[in-house]
Amino acid sequence: MRALGLTNAQLARRMGYVSTVAKGIRHIEAMLAGDLKESRGLACKLAAALEVDEGVVFDAIEDSRYVQWARDDRGYRQAFQPHVVWETTLSIPSPITIAGVVNARSRLFWYPDPDSAETIVQQAVAAMPEGVVCYGRVVGFCVNYSPDHAVQFDRQAVPLETLGHAVRPGFSRASLGGRPLAPKDL
Secondary structure, three states: OOOOOOOHHHHHHHOOOOOOHHHHHHHHHHHHOOOOOOHHHHHHHHHHHHOOOHHHHHHHHHHHHHHHHHHHHHHHHHHOOOEEEEEEOOOOOOOHHHHHHOOHHHHHEEOOOOOOOOOHHHHHHHHOOOEEOOOEEEEEEEEEEEOOEEEEEEOOOOEEEEEOOOOOOOOOOEEEOOEEEOHHHO
16 A cells, blocks of 8 residues: 555445445455454455456455464464363353353353462362353363373363363354443343
8 A cells, every 4th residue: 555655445435335435445444453354255356356367366365364463473472371161061152142141152261260278179179060051961071281281181170181271162242333342241
């Protein structure tokens, strides 16, 4: 855009958003802010508008995705604390909308007392709930000792499997008019 001396509005028009320039500007601003969710669908339009090969745009999108992943992974590793993830009968919450509204995912995690004389496993067994709202009955747990080491246990703390990565349950996002909403905003 800088090399061609284009504003967001001019680029939006070049991308074909002639009657919906504001919509085009929102897409451009989202991409510039790092939201690459819709970037694949816009890549061809963007390449034509910037007068570059589509491959250049696709490569830039993939490079940006990698940089975002690396930044997120670095932040996760820096903030990591050993913790427990409750394993439940449902891996996808039901109803999913209510789970998002009440932030049910946060109830899947439990952080042990680092000053306790008991091991993380002993603490987890003592703290294990019968169930987690929207996820069902707790059938076991996984102790994430580090981002690269975890052990799965059944309800009786019998080790089932050793993993070379931490267990990281998925999450849901809500948006209104394309703008993300946090559970506190609902």
